[in-house]
Amino acid sequence: MNGLRIALPPLAQLTEVSELAFVRLDRAGHIIESGRSTLSVLGANKKTRAVECYLHPLDSISTRLDLPPLSGSRLHAAVICAAQALLLGPVDEMHIAHSTRDAQGRVHLGWLAKSALHQLIDVLDRMRLSLRGLYPASFGLPVPLAGQVSACVLDEHWLLRYSVDQAVVQPCSDDSAEERNGNSLDGRLVFGHEVCRLDDNGPDASALSLSGAAPGWSLHAGLIRGTRQTSSWTPAVACCALAVVVWALGLNFYAAREAAQGRALKAGMSQRVKQAFPELPVILNPLQQARQQLAARTQAAGSDSGQRFNHLLQHAAEGMPFMAGSVQNLTYHEGRLQLQMLAETPLVPLDAAWQETLKQAGVSVNREDRLWILSPLAESAVSDTEGAQGDKNE
Numbered sequence: 001m002n003g004l005r006i007a008l009p010p011l012a013q014l015t016e017v018s019e020l021a022f023v024r025l026d027r028a029g030h031i032i033e034s035g036r037s038t039l040s041v042l043g044a045n046k047k048t049r050a051v052e053c054y055l056h057p058l059d060s061i062s063t064r065l066d067l068p069p070l071s072g073s074r075l076h077a078a079v080i081c082a083a084q085a086l087l088l089g090p091v092d093e094m095h096i097a098h099s100t101r102d103a104q105g106r107v108h109l110g111w112l113a114k115s116a117l118h119q120l121i122d123v124l125d126r127m128r129l130s131l132r133g134l135y136p137a138s139f140g141l142p143v144p145l146a147g148q149v150s151a152c153v154l155d156e157h158w159l160l161r162y163s164v165d166q167a168v169v170q171p172c173s174d175d176s177a178e179e180r181n182g183n184s185l186d187g188r189l190v191f192g193h194e195v196c197r198l199d200d201n202g203p204d205a206s207a208l209s210l211s212g213a214a215p216g217w218s219l220h221a222g223l224i225r226g227t228r229q230t231s232s233w234t235p236a237v238a239c240c241a242l243a244v245v246v247w248a249l250g251l252n253f254y255a256a257r258e259a260a261q262g263r264a265l266k267a268g269m270s271q272r273v274k275q276a277f278p279e280l281p282v283i284l285n286p287l288q289q290a291r292q293q294l295a296a297r298t299q300a301a302g303s304d305s306g307q308r309f310n311h312l313l314q315h316a317a318e319g320m321p322f323m324a325g326s327v328q329n330l331t332y333h334e335g336r337l338q339l340q341m342l343a344e345t346p347l348v349p350l351d352a353a354w355q356e357t358l359k360q361a362g363v364s365v366n367r368e369d370r371l372w373i374l375s376p377l378a379e380s381a382v383s384d385t386e387g388a389q390g391d392k393n394e
Helices: 039-043 072-084 114-126 198-208 226-276 286-299 305-319 352-360 377-393
Strands: 003-007 020-025 031-037 050-054 062-066 094-098 106-113 130-135 148-153 157-161 167-171 194-197 327-333 336-341 363-368 371-376
Touching (some): 003 039, 020 198, 072 106, 094 114, 106 114, 114 130, 148 198, 194 198, 226 286, 226 327, 286 305, 305 352, 305 363, 352 363
Parallel strands (some): 050 130, 148 194
Antiparallel strands (some): 003 020, 020 031, 062 106, 148 157, 157 167, 336 371, 363 371
């Protein structure tokens, strides 16, 4: 992925439509595109999401300190304490960043107002750009060879780079017109090194001033960026929240459907028990009440009409199990038990096996379409005999 670098205007003037210089670098650090554009246009490019920003000279403050060998946390505390003497405002309003301690015992540092830094991050967030690095203006210059200093003039400021981690921004002297025009440089700033002026490259100077290797430290490092962190996690959090909402809705829908099916099943059972046992005044627990009624009728089975009914009903339940939950209407008349099946119940053919079982129990069974007729075997034999004699007389 190509790297995008931009030269920021003064942060107090930064907006989404502020015109600024930019370059795109390939993986090898070579310039493949340069020019001037706005953050809104650059953010519209979906291939570019991370950006390195180089501050305007007015916002660029950096220096170096000589410190003894210290661990990471102690080094940071020492840098903060030493920087307090250099700051013009309250230290808690400034964000201070620094490099590691080099072999010469030097630590390079810079600082920026937290309000300005948060403003920059907010603008980038609105353009859907993430801040990969933030550096003083002079760190955009190419890293010079040993014994050389990279230099150029930008808005009456000298940009000087000495090494990967060391660079300074120095205002041009007010009393030197030549220095303000970039024609001379104070020798105390170059330490006797050879000056490599980028201004001599003509139109390419602006692009070259953003082509240098980035230092090993960034001004936004260590910042507690609540806004940015929230923004970077927003898609993941939104997806998780959406998944939880969908799961909860699905669970509620499933529970409601199961509850409705349970209520419908209970209502159907109550209705069928009421049809089978009309003497029951109220149905509270259909399964238990049906069992109680069957048990009572089984115990009271005898020769009278009520006992015959119980006898037929018991053997119908035992010998014809396919009728469970399929009876629409139950009628007992003149010693015959008639069971009307539900319209949606499939027709079951007469089976010699369970017919023989019922015959052994003294029960005869016949079917007329969806109406099953059960009667004592003696009555059935008499009826069949009378029917046969009538046919013979005819």
